[in-house]
């Protein structure tokens with residue numbers, strides 16, 4: 001994976017992974033999804049019972065607790081860092097915090113931060129392996145992987161699928177990781193939402209369209225959370241559900257085998273009608289379940305000897 005000179009490996013950006021590396025993680029994710037209580041690990045470890053630390057500088061429910069659960073299922077030790085009661089409040093930097101945990105014998109740090117680019121900067125300077133648990137609006141690689149796993153379980157492949165990604169694309173690290181990874185596998189991606197939330201640069205397999213055009217013929221519909229904490233625009237968009245969200249009228253026009261996804265947390269009645277969250281073609285809770293499986297796969301690979 002990204003940094004090969006360290007004894008352990010990092011997972012910082014899906015952009016840096018090959019399709020072979022992604023497929024390996026999806027295969028292991030599939031194994032853990034099918035065998036959640038297996039005690040068989042595929043690879044020898046650098047140490048028998050690795051220690052991970054969850055360093056979250058932004059709130060999280062799914063990512064943080066699924067990493068904790070994944071680590072415990074693998075027999076790892078887990079430390080949970082509380083940023084508000086840590087020495088970062090006295091000015092300790094992320095680098096110094098990581099060197100401190102490294103000195104204690106921590107093997108893997110799982111980091112959620114607002115600071116884009118900081119993990120790439122620090123990774124070559126520390127021996128502890130770094131896993132990006134969401135960095136600003138840049139990437140959220142394990143969310144991208146669990147989304148790919150969910151789609152692959154459904155269709156058996158990723159190539160040629162039509163994927164609609166709807167909403168706040170510009171501020172979404174989830175959208176970025178999915179666009180990068182789905183593009184590597186030859187999916188056709190349609191982006192839709194308020195014009196000011198669309199990216200300014202797109203590749204040839206990506207198009208920007210209206211919400212209704214993006215949904216037409218889509219195999220996969222990914223709704224994105226309106227991220228009111230990242231911008232002040234939300235309150236200025238009246239009637240978001242009717243203008244850009246997945247409401248019942250749009251849902252009724254989807255193909256029978258279209259699946260609906262959302263990374264969550266979701267805003268019921270804003271980007272998605274709350275009644276649609278548990279419909280039979282929603283995969284939102286499957287995504288959560290796959291989050292544990294894919295994070296087991298990532299921890300295994302980062303701690304493989």
Ligand code: CP
Pocket residue numbers: 059060061062063064134140143263264265
């Ligand atoms: N999807 C996701 O990253 O959720 P959390 O913010 O709860 O981790």
